[in-house]
Amino acid sequence: MEFLVLLFKQRLLIQRYQQLVRCYWLKVKTLCLLLAHELKTSLARCDLCNNLSDGEFICRTCQHDIGRFNLPKGTNNLLLWPAVDKIFQKRKFDQLICYAPYIWPYDVWLKQLKYQAKFELAPLLAKLLTRCWQDHLSRSSQYYINNSLCITSVPIHLTKWQTRGFNQAHLIAKHFAQANNLHYNANLLSRIKHGDSQVGQSGIERRKNLANAFTANTQLLKKFSHVVVIDDVITTGTTANEISRVLKKGGVEQVTIMTVALSLPLKK
Numbered sequence: 001m002e003f004l005v006l007l008f009k010q011r012l013l014i015q016r017y018q019q020l021v022r023c024y025w026l027k028v029k030t031l032c033l034l035l036a037h038e039l040k041t042s043l044a045r046c047d048l049c050n051n052l053s054d055g056e057f058i059c060r061t062c063q064h065d066i067g068r069f070n071l072p073k074g075t076n077n078l079l080l081w082p083a084v085d086k087i088f089q090k091r092k093f094d095q096l097i098c099y100a101p102y103i104w105p106y107d108v109w110l111k112q113l114k115y116q117a118k119f120e121l122a123p124l125l126a127k128l129l130t131r132c133w134q135d136h137l138s139r140s141s142q143y144y145i146n147n148s149l150c151i152t153s154v155p156i157h158l159t160k161w162q163t164r165g166f167n168q169a170h171l172i173a174k175h176f177a178q179a180n181n182l183h184y185n186a187n188l189l190s191r192i193k194h195g196d197s198q199v200g201q202s203g204i205e206r207r208k209n210l211a212n213a214f215t216a217n218t219q220l221l222k223k224f225s226h227v228v229v230i231d232d233v234i235t236t237g238t239t240a241n242e243i244s245r246v247l248k249k250g251g252v253e254q255v256t257i258m259t260v261a262l263s264l265p266l267k268k
């Protein structure tokens, strides 16, 4: 009997030691992860100037120095700029807000996000759009009611989503809405027609490809009068027009297109 009690006590002791080792191992593991994160943050280098960037993709100096659109007066709505207004004459959207022309480093970044899945770019691009949006709000005489405003992104077809695995516009829009405390709905629009890449296509080819390519969730749309559609880049405005047409058909009064870059088409 005494032998059994001793054995039981020994087993309890072993279990206690095992628990302690497990507990210390977890603490050591957590500490190592925290240290690795701190080290990574403190040693992170700016993608543009290679200076320390405090954990960000580019340092604060570069964030303020990189080229961007800066309208001298009025709002950040580029359609008030005659040169842009002329390009999108047959537009169905009401406002166009873009951070910069499609030049370096935006052209490189947008390709890296889309084709190399460099996801750390999404928060940075959303941050730039946030700056643009805040500027727009402070300059605009229009008053926005957050409850009737919805952020969404240009959807991609399921086939493309299956091959690429993500939608870059969705990643930017999600971070943007979060940063501005705005309602985001990724299911407001769907792409029902799969088309070839629009790169290199003429305006007529794009319009033909995109006719009836999108559909809207009319039940969801009822709640909103203003929709801000986010995309990485706008070129001919064909996608923006088709989406705006669908949204307005569903009862939306105002459509704002917001993109990181504006790539001017070579031919109209």
Ligand SMILES: [Zn+2]
Pocket: 046, 047, 048, 049, 050, 051, 058, 059, 060, 061, 062, 063
């Ligand atoms: Zn820098």
